[in-house]
Amino acid sequence: MITATHRHAQLIIDRQAIYDNVQNEIKRLKKGTDLFAVIKADAYGHGLLEVAKITKQAGAKGFCVALLDEALALRQAGFEEPILVLGVTDPDQTPIAANHHISVAAPSLAWLQQATPFLNKDAQTPLRIHYAIDSGMGRIGMRDISELQAAVKLVREQRDAFEVEGIFTHFATADDPNPAYFNKQVAKWQEILASLDEKPRYVHVSNSATSLWHAKCNGNMIRFGLAIYGLNPSGRAISSLPYPLKPAMSLTSELTFCKQIHAGDSVGYGATYTAKGDEWIGTVPIGYADGWRRDLQGFKVLVDGQYCEIVGRICMDQLMIKLPHEYPTGTTVVFIGRSGMHEITAQDVAEYEHTINYEVVSDFMPRLPRVYVGLENQQ
């Protein structure tokens, strides 16, 4: 996909914020607990390689990604840290992971059985695996002790194919103020974990929410994702944080056009907005094909420290806003970030769209350039 560098619309990524969020979390961790930076989905839209570099500088000991391709991109860029693929890797592609020293989740006994012949044939080194335990997330993982025991037995018989590096589970409600389901998962996890006679190098359960609010559950590694980017995994449900999270992403553009319209004049496809009197309307070159969704019609942006409503339907590449008065083309328009006394956050956008901040930041398309600021000397 083409990145539009000749258009004044960009995601600005504050390296210092990412660095500080990671360091603040590392300071809270018990000695011997490693932070792995979760940088799947292009680092939640913030840029895979750049975020890998910053989080490593800040003390991350490894990386988690969702897909084998994301792990391979890190290896190709020269990162030698441990990398764990959290999703299900195709059994026939496990030799690729093994040969690049990429660790993968082992989601079931059947998966181990399916991967074994491929590894025996094509892997030059054993595949590092983390047993995935489904303690209640209902996504991937082994669900009972007997399956795990059978997996352990298979892996012990297949030492050339597998090397056990970790065991983990994932919580469904760590961001919920009500701990009932969380506690149920913890109990199930502990019961399954206790059935292992030998613990692997990494025992881990914590996403951002778990480490922020249930740190006593952390094993000796955490999978720290959303909070790296300065966003609260609970949205607004749990506002108390052990340290202030610093949002790393802003989205800004500028006016490309400004005009006055009059009573009865309409704006945009479907003519859904009609002026009641004289109004100044600005045009901004961002649209739904950038990931600024069409249902954000009626939401606000910031111009010169003032909230301005998005009027008319959002187009694929442009949208219109109502200005308090005339502004010259080139005037900055803030979609996410600060202007004057006000701030629009990814959380604000998420609430208007009835979704979560995770989706807002990871939805921005590659067409929008990522511009990195801060920590200038650490290029």
Ligand SMILES: *Cc1c(COP(=O)(O)O)cnc(C)c1O
């Ligand atoms: C995405 C993911 C994480 C990171 O979650 P955050 O809420 O972003 O911290 C951790 N573990 C697994 C298994 C994941 O899929």
